[in-house]
Amino acid sequence: MRDHTHSSPTSHSTPLSRWPQGTLMANLSSDDRNALLRLGRVVRYDTGDVLIREGGPETTVLLLTDGCVKVVGAVEDGGTVLLALRVRGELVGEVSALDGQPRSATVIAARPTVTRTLTGAVFLSFLRESRDASEVVQRSVAGKLRGATRHRIDTSGGTATVRLARTLDNLVRSYARAVPEGLRIDVPLSHTDLAALAGISDASVQRALRSLRAAGAVTTKYRGIVIREPGILRAIAAQSGWPAADAGGLPGVPTPRAPRPPRPKRAPLEPPAPHTGSASGLTAPADDAPLSEAG
Secondary structure (H helix, E strand, O other): OEOOOOOOOOOOOOOHHHOOOOOHHHHOOHHHHHHHHOOOEEEEEOOOOEEEOOOOOOOOEEEEEEOEEEEEEEOOOOOEEEEEEEEOOOEEOHHHHHHOOOOOOEEEEOOOEEEEEEOHHHHHHHHHHOHHHHHHHHHHHHHHHHHHHHHHHHOOOOOHHHHHHHHHHHHHHHHEEEEOOEEEEOOOOOHHHHHHHHOOOHHHHHHHHHHHHHOOOEEEEOOEEEEOOHHHHHHHHOOOOOOOHHHOOOOOOOOOOOOOOOOOOOOOOOOOOOOOOOHHHOOOOHHHOOOOOOO
16 A cells, blocks of 8 residues: 555646546535545555455545556355445545444445545534434435445345346446447456456356357456447346356347247047948047147
8 A cells, every 4th residue: 555645735626527427426416525635645555455345443534536447255164255345535444433333344445446534423423413414424324325235135136147147237327438439347356356346256257258148248357247239238238037048048138938838639549339331320539629828
């Protein structure tokens, strides 16, 4: 970590266009944005640096002013699982400041990142002084909780291809930038990261990406995914299942047809009754009877 600390206030205003749409900073008023940027100190982190460690007692709040971080949680085998991503304009650590509880997750710089770091007391004082800012922070926290719930639902059903399509669709809405080929998800994500976000295995990520490439939805590069056709990706994400998708046989975007029910077996023909010289004496074969509703 490169701790370049600056406590002097910033006198110039920050343009709204600097902050991604939907982030806390984009939703604050200009006065509240500038007031928040005058608080705390500037801290710079290199890729891989830990900003917050799970279980820690600290209540500092970090405003991301540049870069991107990964929020990860510890699992029983000693590893970590990716829970969320945060970009400039968002807060990390605010929940511990609000409830006084230990850190619930670890935050790691996904690339060089700059924060404005505030003590919990300073952050709470800022909220008390501005009711509007307090409401924006409350909505931000609620939005994160709703996002976590939505993510749980999205990754609890459907094939691996559908789950990955939903994950990529969510990522491209918040973390994409335009490139000649389409929309690039501007966060370095490994297959393991994608697997954690989509709730599938690493091997399933590879198969699902092949399916999405075959459908023309995405192209892939090293730790980079470009969404070529967002409409195709969303159409796949909206489906409840693609029976052939995980085998790499995704033929296109139309909803797959349900399998046809098997045709009922015909009853064997009965031998005709002995001819008695009268047409009425003939017995009708069984397959002349009405077919069942399943036929």
